[in-house]
Amino acid sequence: MPVDTALGGIAAVSAALMASIAVYGLTSSQNLIRQLLSIEVLFNAVLILVIILFSFNPVNATLFAVTLTAVVSGEVIVIVAVVVSLFRRTRSLESLVLEEEGV
């Protein structure tokens, strides 16, 4: 098997496994921080897939991956700020508590 195909296959399968683990964490836990961490695992999987699928043009793949990383870093900061704000109001990180209190 050529090295390119082997590398692409290994990276793609690991990204698929990581994405499924992330979906597991996202749907099985009701803790907001755990859900945020699961979304971050999903981002790591998506980044690998983006690199594989855009690798026909390496410079554009690099630009897209760098932009994606910057935007996700900003998104993380906002989500953590929202979680901190909600924790101050409800003293809980469970998403169901927020639903019960009508937040």
Added chain:
Amino acid sequence: MIEAYKPLMAGLLAAFMVLTSYLVVRSKDLVYASGSLAVLGVLNAALLALLGYGIVAVFLVVVYVGAAVMFIIVAVSMLGGGGPEKWQPEKGAFAAASALTVLLIILLASSLYTAYTQPGSISLRSVSGILVGRYLPVLGVIFVALAATLIEAVAIARKR
């Protein structure tokens, strides 16, 4: 010579990444889970460097692991977990199995992974030249959006 060992190293890194992802999702302590996310980011950067995308790898370690994940770790340490977690493992397992099946069908049956080709040398000069030359408006929009996002985050966190 080293080309022959690349798949082996990629396989090892991929195995560790899957293991670390599981630790992120299933660690009882949220601080350890956040720490595992930092390790996952570094392993991901190592895999990307092995795939030939060194610039992305450096950016991932510096911006994502060094800033975003560290921010999560500090915030989680300060919040302290927020009490016992409620789990619905059956629901999660069903969703994860569905997602894995769909992804593997898409990736393997359509052979999308064969789209990967090892890049030649990608210089920082060529990347920044295209970014500033061809994608300057996009760069400006991202810059403004991120600045607004940070201001929004500060406003939300300060509001009582």
